[in-house]
Amino acid sequence: xxxxxxxxxxxxxxxxxxxxxxxxxxxxxxxxxxxxxxxxxxxxxxxxxxxxxxxxxxxxxxxxxxxxxxxxxxxxxxxxxxxxxxxxxxxxxxxxxxxxxxxxxxxxxxxxxxxxxxxxxxxxxxxxxxxxxxxxxxxxxxxxxxxxxxxxxxxxxxxxxxxxxxxxxxxxxxxxxxxxxxxxxxxxxxxxxxxxxxxxxxxxxxxxxxxxxxxxxxxxxxxxxxxxxxxxxxxxxxxxxxxxxxxxxxxxxxxxxxxxxxxxxxxxxxxxxxxxxxxxxxxxxxxxxxxxxxxxxxxxxxxxxxx
Amino acid sequence: xxxxxxxxxxxxxxxxxxxxxxxxxxxxxxxxxxxxxxxxxxxxxxxxxxxxxxxxxxxxxxxxxxxxxxxxxxxxxxxxxxxxxxxxxxxxxxxxxxxxxxxxxxxxxxxxxxxxxxxxxxxxxxxxxxxxxxxxxxxxxxxxxxxxxxxxxxxxxxxxxxxxxxxxxxxxxxxxxxxxxxxxxxxxxxxxxxxxxxxxxxxxxxxxxxxxxxxxxxxxxxxxxxxxxxxxxxxxxxxxxxxxxxxxxxxxxxxxxxxxxxxxxxxxxxxxxxxxxxxxxxxxxxxxxxxxxxxxxxxxxxxxxxxxxxxxxxxxxxxxxxxxxxxxxxxxxxxxxxxxxxxxxxxxxxxxxxxxxxxxxxxxxxxxxxxxxxxxxxxxxxxxxxxxxxxxxxxxxxxxxxxxxxxxxxxxxxxxxxxxxxxxxxxxxxxxxxxxxxxxxxxxxxxxxxxxxxxxxxxxxxxxxxxxxxxxxxxxxxxxxxxxxxxxxxxxxxxxxxxxxxxxxxxxxxxxxxxxxxxxxxxxxxx
Numbered sequence: 153x154x155x156x157x158x159x160x161x162x163x164x165x166x167x168x169x170x171x172x173x174x175x176x177x178x179x180x181x182x183x184x185x186x187x188x189x190x191x192x193x194x195x196x197x198x199x200x201x202x203x204x205x206x207x208x209x210x211x212x213x214x215x216x217x218x219x220x221x222x223x224x225x226x227x228x229x230x231x232x233x234x235x236x237x238x239x240x241x242x243x244x245x246x247x248x249x250x251x252x253x254x255x256x257x258x259x260x261x262x263x264x265x266x267x268x269x270x271x272x273x274x275x276x277x278x279x280x281x282x283x284x285x286x287x288x289x290x291x292x293x294x295x296x297x298x299x300x301x302x303x304x305x306x307x308x309x310x311x312x313x314x315x316x317x318x319x320x321x322x323x324x325x326x327x328x329x330x331x332x333x334x335x336x337x338x339x340x341x342x343x344x345x346x347x348x349x350x351x352x353x354x355x356x357x358x359x360x361x362x363x364x365x366x367x368x369x370x371x372x373x374x375x376x377x378x379x380x381x382x383x384x385x386x387x388x389x390x391x392x393x394x395x396x397x398x399x400x401x402x403x404x405x406x407x408x409x410x411x412x413x414x415x416x417x418x419x420x421x422x423x424x425x426x427x428x429x430x431x432x433x434x435x436x437x438x439x440x441x442x443x444x445x446x447x448x449x450x451x452x453x454x455x456x457x458x459x
Numbered sequence: 460x461x462x463x464x465x466x467x468x469x470x471x472x473x474x475x476x477x478x479x480x481x482x483x484x485x486x487x488x489x490x491x492x493x494x495x496x497x498x499x500x501x502x503x504x505x506x507x508x509x510x511x512x513x514x515x516x517x518x519x520x521x522x523x524x525x526x527x528x529x530x531x532x533x534x535x536x537x538x539x540x541x542x543x544x545x546x547x548x549x550x551x552x553x554x555x556x557x558x559x560x561x562x563x564x565x566x567x568x569x570x571x572x573x574x575x576x577x578x579x580x581x582x583x584x585x586x587x588x589x590x591x592x593x594x595x596x597x598x599x600x601x602x603x604x605x606x607x608x609x610x611x612x613x614x615x616x617x618x619x620x621x622x623x624x625x626x627x628x629x630x631x632x633x634x635x636x637x638x639x640x641x642x643x644x645x646x647x648x649x650x651x652x653x654x655x656x657x658x659x660x661x662x663x664x665x666x667x668x669x670x671x672x673x674x675x676x677x678x679x680x681x682x683x684x685x686x687x688x689x690x691x692x693x694x695x696x697x698x699x700x701x702x703x704x705x706x707x708x709x710x711x712x713x714x715x716x717x718x719x720x721x722x723x724x725x726x727x728x729x730x731x732x733x734x735x736x737x738x739x740x741x742x743x744x745x746x747x748x749x750x751x752x753x754x755x756x757x758x759x760x761x762x763x764x765x766x767x768x769x770x771x772x773x774x775x776x777x778x779x780x781x782x783x784x785x786x787x788x789x790x791x792x793x794x795x796x797x798x799x800x801x802x803x804x805x806x807x808x809x810x811x812x813x814x815x816x817x818x819x820x821x822x823x824x825x826x827x828x829x830x831x832x833x834x835x836x837x838x839x840x841x842x843x844x845x846x847x848x849x850x851x852x853x854x855x856x857x858x859x860x861x862x863x864x865x866x867x868x869x870x871x872x873x874x875x876x877x878x879x880x881x882x883x884x885x886x887x888x889x890x891x892x893x894x895x896x897x898x899x900x901x902x903x904x905x906x907x908x909x910x911x912x913x914x915x916x917x918x919x920x921x922x923x924x925x926x927x928x929x930x931x932x933x934x935x936x937x938x939x940x941x942x943x944x945x946x947x948x949x950x951x952x953x954x955x956x957x958x959x960x961x962x963x964x965x966x967x968x969x970x971x972x973x974x975x976x977x978x979x980x981x982x983x984x985x986x
Contacts, residue, residue, distance in 0.1 A: 269535055369878075391541055398474065
């Protein structure tokens, strides 16, 4: 719900909303909010660079890169005797499409737990993306449609493809274009991209198309004669779940920490108290208590599954 | 193990049957004996390690992983093998590439349980999640990857350039790892020799009759008719010592019907319909369903729902092939055989003689309407027993379908080519002021109609549950079906056989559709 003063960790729709009075965020996040919600989506914007402390009354606020998407931030709120860190959505594994995560020591931690179960151990994304290339070699005429959320995931998938040497044009669903353009303007080289619109079926043979997951189920995907449905998400590690969503090539590529990253971060940041939110709180709370770290679930409003 | 795990993953995620088949063929071509044989046997369910069960893995996981966290995870994932494979700590020592299935099986066969646990623990530490999943599935069985034994046989047939009938004929005489089979498929040795009772003889099937065309061309005097029984078509193979029952697709279903096998003797191959009921009085198909797919049926269910076979044909007697004799002769031999080998579980499907097609039509109306039969079979008296579905000698004349007006309730997206279409429809009827579901249909419409239905579903969705959408109760579907039975499994208490969408009644108001109580009355249910 709209508030007077909002500090926004990153631009995903379940974190950044239109209608607040004043928004404090990184410049990237502000840019992304304006692209998605319009220039007047808040009354005023204040941008804050990473590592630059901002004093508000007797509190100091500092942003640190969260490694989730471009511009994503962890928020450190401190006074003379307490350091509270809000991770926002984050990941510690490498991602060349955004700023890298930085570890921040704190007294109290509010952590996300999207993949807060030990069954989530994300494999290396470089190996996951090779699944597409391997499939290519078998059937060249098919169109590989990768379902990926328009902000962050999509650009990461493209970057991963480029990083392993895929140089062909990648086609985009209309909703992906603006954010990809923005990433490119920020110096993230995504190579040659083209929108799908106004092209013929034949143009997509043997090509990769990136589309938001919702489009995979939609009439939109019928324009391709031999589509192979791929889906890039951390959820894809659960086979029966991937199968149920009719995915043919599941790509376990996540913008969130897996279980091992979550637990390692909690240990390394030396926090005494943990609040767990955004996901499967129970297991992480249980784990913290076993390590003699105070932990409680923190239930927030308006939370949905990973986008 | 690596290759096997990649095959399983591919089979699981590939929706198209053809592509699954290609993946199997590719695996067969690129994998040496005996690994490919073990892999296929595992997929068809023939291979399983008897002493390794779910509890083995529960114990193993308890010893090595925090059990509370495991329980929370299992609760979320829902499948034991998947949960274990995913929760097992990943290490970088991934070197199962070289481990062959043969080696794996040798390693853990005939070992004590603690030793087996030790070995599996070690291997799990050396594998990735997908390999762990494959390993667990390989030992416990139950892959759930959407591959039937039939599909495996088809892949084998195509791989070796043989007919599917050739494969089915010998399939049950083979045992994994099928080295002799592969040698034959690769033309390196003759066809494997197998025991007579293990041989399945591909069945002769009938075509639907075309009333307008066929009747004017066929001479009634050259045909006789039989009732079309609503059970499952089986082949009973007896060679004095061994007895087997095979389904139409060549699956060995002997274990489900010990009551039949205990009560039959002789040396013959018989073709018939497996039914349930007392004194050869067949009960509806849904009673038979309670006996299907039970490996070791309990005495109680056997005595409550005894099984029997209505015999249509005899194709071997004392090792002699009778398939080249005319049907009239075979039927004579069949009655002679049954007189010599009487059984409380074998009855002959009675021959119905008729003068002309009109008389037969009369008979069909009487039998289908009064006795709820599925229809009639019409067979040429001179027909030889040919495998497959030759056009001409045998016909089926199904009863006219029944119809109901129902209301579309839910729609689900299909698979493969239909994955962007809502193409599986759940329909219901009025029960007082509510609508209760009575069945599901996913064919009967044209591509054009499917587009319209899909569009309608998208515009009239009220709720979503995963791939399922609930829709406004505003569209009437006229459903055609073959028969209606009482069902305890369905909330409505009725079950339709072969429901399909006959017409989409865009024009009809839902208020004017059928009521459950009227349907039950119409079909004389005792509720």
